[in-house]
Amino acid sequence: MTDRTGPTRRALLGAMAAGGAAAAAGIARAGSDPAITEIQPWMQELGEGVDARPYGTPSRFEAHVKRRNVEWLTADPVSSVNFTPLHEMEGIITPNGLCFERHHAGIADVDPSVHRLMINGLVDRELVFTMEDLARFPRHNRVYFLECAANSGMEWRGAQLNGCQFTHGMIHNVMYTGVMLRDVLNAAGVQTAGKWILPEGADASGMTRSIPMEKALDDCMIATHMNGERLRPEQGYPVRLVVPGWEGNMWVKWLRRIEVGDQPWHHREETSKYTDLLADGQARRFTWAMDAKSVITNPSPQAPLTHGPGPTVLTGVAWSGRGTIPRVDVTLDGGKNWHQARMDGPSLDKSMHRFYFDFEWDGKPLLLQSRAHDSTGYVQPTKNQLRAVRGENSIYHNNGIQTWHVDARGEAENVEIG
Amino acid sequence: MSKLANLMVPGVAGAGVMIGAAYMLANTMVPEVHAPVAETMGLTAKAESAPAPVPMVYALGRPATPEEVAAWDIDVRPDGHGLPDGSGDVWTGEELYIDNCAVCHGDFGEAIGRWPVLAGGQGSLTDDRPVKTIGSYWPYLSTVYDYVNRAMPFGNAQSLSDDEVYAITAYLLYLNDLVDDDFVLDQESFAAFEMPNQPAFYMDDRADTEYALFTGEPCMTNCAETVQITARAAVVDVTPEDEAAREARAAAHEAEEAVVEVAAVAAEPAAVEAEPVAVTEPAAAGPDLIAAGEKVFKKCAACHQVGDGARNRSGPALNNILGHPAGAVDGFRYSSVFQDMQAAGLVWTEDELAAFLTAPKTYAAGTKMSFRGLSDEEDLTAVIAYLGSFAE
Structure with missing residues (x-):
């Protein structure tokens, strides 16, 4: 499992800590720094050519920077979550490979050539789009965070997990490229009675959530790209819904269908899950917005x-x-x-x-x-x-x-x- | 088709059509959500003040056929919208449940491991540890039907017939003491059924109950006399992995000013490789039998993988299992009964596998595998042949 050539995380941190202690104690001035006085291999030998890394990856010295799972949280990694290493990141953009994952039936391996998006229900025209069709709507670029509603959920009863990756890592922030959901809905012609949409995923969980029409027509997107490249499979390749500011579960991945209806569906992820049970036994539903x-x-x-x-x-x-x-x-x-x-x-x-x-x-x-x-x-x-x-x-x-x-x-x- | 094409002509030239479309869409954009909720939703104020721009209508996509809509439109709502014809009774549901669901959810909906608990928990919602089940928490029966139909059994979704989903739903109500054992679920009994916890749910009210509390200029200086630590994660000690790094740092600190040579130590797990035991090659099974076995294996697939890239899940990966030692799949944490079997040198011959799969809990008392067993001999032979086809 460990990188063959690079130092382990433990070794790296140990070395850093030791160096830090030495510097703090003021004994680091013993002699000249061999990092300078000795010729390092990369100063002398030739590096890899341009064909060595057709899709580049981080330095081998950064192998410890990765998403991590908390095994005891869930029954099986197929329906589970891992966490973004926030403590290893800078700026505001999350690299695609480090965006936390939450799947309910594993990563769907969708072939875009046979993937379709259907709009049905209370519309004038029930339509089917290929991925090529979707690319002909005007495209937009927006940076949004996606946070799981359960982020920090393990901390309600008190401090539990030691690391911001685990306490706050169910979030990522990327630039999406995609089309406005309202443009796609308008192509189908939403009827006056259409007050809600039900986006549905193509994975084996058939993920569904009810979203009010005002939000759908306001700023929701159907995204095809993240940070300039196609969505990663674990983020819904080839298309996902973007529901800015609202809980991550609503951003349906592997989006295959949007139904328009006159009332919400009250499906599993908006009743059994993603409702907020209060101390008096009552429960809030439709707590969509993520607060500051x-x-x-x-x-x-x-x-x-x-x-x-x-x-x-x-x-x-x-x-x-x-x-x-x-x-x-x-x-x-x-x-x-x-x-x-x-x-x-x-x-x-x-x-x-x-x-x-x-x-x-x-x-x-x-x-x-x-x-x-x-x-x-x-x-x-x-x-x-x-x-x-x-x-x-x-x-x-x-x-x-x-x-x-x-x-x-x-x-x-x-x-x-x- | 030509009518459709006309309706979908984009651009400002199609003025008559466009005006109609604009009116229609303006209507749909009027928010009917009351003001505090709109605030909660974070909807921008401009939507209310600025006139809605005339939306562009792009003539893209093609009409969905009724058959296509029927194939995908499987969702069910609390008012019964979307519920298909059909029915199912409690006892049929029990059989289906034991075969398809109990492996994760337990024979009585009590759940195995961390899989969801489906039954019980009534009256626990105000407890320190509430048990949220179908009976104690779920507000609508339609949700049970819809979810079982779209997503279950785990790893074999959409494999149940409408009648089977009705029956399993009926049995889940029975497990929760919500119906008697002669209950039959169909569209009629569905319409008459109300879930007990339905009244406990209400619309997000954070805008009314929280936002005023959490707004305003906060104290910046001399805000507290004393501050004490009241809880520590290190005491709970449930954080994965990074403890090693922490210990390494602690050790480095203790070494104080000494220069610490840190070698790159690859943390290779100790190699525990079971020696394959030589057994007689199983007779080659025919393709039909293997195909039949593949079908039977769906009962196992929620927990076991086999084939290229198979990995350990709730159960061990099963490549090369036939003819090899029991309890010896790399990296799988076996229950003690399997550790004992391995220590005793048990090998998975066809006979041993058949005995185990007929009555898992009798054959291996204490196994984590909660599968009830295969009673049909043909199924047994087939699934063993299927597993045997993944020999290396």
């Missing part, structure tokens, strides 16, 4: 501070399903005092935002939190504020503030504070 949320990705349990005291870069990501993120606050002392973080990079509607807080670490333990403000004025709540309203059984839509405890060695741990 943020997390510090570095430092975090999988990405400790290894350099000792001194200049330190804290960074993280924030997003809202109801707009942009004009501001993120950061605290180093568990919320006694807050500082406005520096937003950097594009600020796009319903897209991930990147923030930084550059500070001088004194080497003392830290209690780190970030707090997102979205363009509606909504401020990310604490976990306890959410629990006061919802209890601890709602599984979904946990957008509470995350706390990392960083000890004097720079090691970080997922904790809760009070």
Whole structure:
């Protein structure tokens, strides 16, 4: 399993930690750096030619950067989820190969030449499109985050998983290219009574969700590409629905059919699942929008501070399903005092935002939190504020503030504070 | 066809047609969702204020035939829309359930491992650990029919007939004490049926109940006197993998100022390779028998894979199983009964496999495999022949 040639993750981190400790202790000046005084193989020998990597992959030294599964969460990897390694990423775009996956019947291996999209129900013309037909609608490019409603769902009862990959990694942010759903629906002619759509996937789970017509005609897309290339199979190749700002389960992959109806269908993924059970035994349904949320990705349990005291870069990501993120606050002392973080990079509607807080670490333990403000004025709540309203059984839509405890060695741990 | 083509002519030139289409679409765009919900949905305000642009209608695609729509339009709604003709009773449903569903969901809907629990849990929704089942939680019966029909059995979706789906749905109600054992589900009894937890569901109300609470300028300085850690993930200790990296870092810290030589250690799993035991080659099975076995294997396919690229799932991959030691598939975590079998040197001959598959729980008491067993001798012979065809 381990990369044959590269150092293991363990070795790499060990080396980094050792170097950091040495630097901190001020003993690194022993002699000249062999990285400079000795000729490295790549300085002398020829590298691979242009035919060696027709589809490029990351450096072998980055082999530890990958999606990970939490085995005990689900019965079988075929109906399961893995997690985006947020702590290894920068900027706002998630590389296609690192976008978390959630399948209900495995990755459908769809042949686009025999894949069709059907529009039926309350339309003037029930239509069938080939993939070539879809490519003749005007195309649009939009960057959106997709977050699973269950992201951070394991944390309702208290700090549980040690790493932002596991606590917050059911999210990715890519640029979609595709056609507007309204253009495709208009081709079929939605009848006046048509108030809802039911997108359906071609995989063996036949995934379905009910979506109100206002949303369908507003900003939903039928995407064929992500980050400039065709959708990956695990993200719905050859076509997926894009439902900006709304929970990931609605972004039906391997999209094969859209039915128009006059009322919602109340299918399994909008009744048994993806409904929010509150403390009083009642349950919210159709909790579609993803509220504002943020997390510090570095430092975090999988990405400790290894350099000792001194200049330190804290960074993280924030997003809202109801707009942009004009501001993120950061605290180093568990919320006694807050500082406005520096937003950097594009600020796009319903897209991930990147923030930084550059500070001088004194080497003392830290209690780190970030707090997102979205363009509606909504401020990310604490976990306890959410629990006061919802209890601890709602599984979904946990957008509470995350706390990392960083000890004097720079090691970080997922904790809760009070 | 020509009429259709006219209707779908794009561009501003087809003014008469376009105006009609615009009116129709303007109507459909009027949001009927009340204001707070619209806010929750994050719909942009411009949709309400700006006049709706005249939509372009693109003449793309072709008409769907009625047969095509019928083939794909299988969804069922709470009002019974989409429910096909047919019926099924509880006892027929039990047989089907045991053969197709119990392997994951348990004989009584109690679930094996982390597969979904289907029955029980009534009255538990306010507990610390609520048990959300069809009987305790699901608001609509149509959802059960629709989901079983579209997605079950896991790994063999859309293989059940309408009557079979009716019967399994009836049995699931029976498992949840919602009907008597003489219940028959059809369109009529469906229409009269209400799920007990239906009234507990209501529309997303975050805009009314939460957004005001979570809005406004928050405190920035001197917001708390003291802060204490109240919970730690390390205590729960359920995070996969990265513990190794953590330990390596901790060790490095302890070494303090010493220069630590870190060798790249490939964490190869200890090789535990079972020696294949020589047995007489099984007689070559005919293609018909193997094909019949492939069909029978669908009962197994929810948990077992066989063939190119087969991997361990809930059950071990079954390539090369015939004639090889029991409990020895690489990387599969066997129950103790299979570990004992391997230790005892048991080999999967045709006879041993037949005995196991006839009555798994008797043959291997304590096995995780919850399959009830194959009672039909022809099925047994066929599935063993099928497995035998994946010998290396």
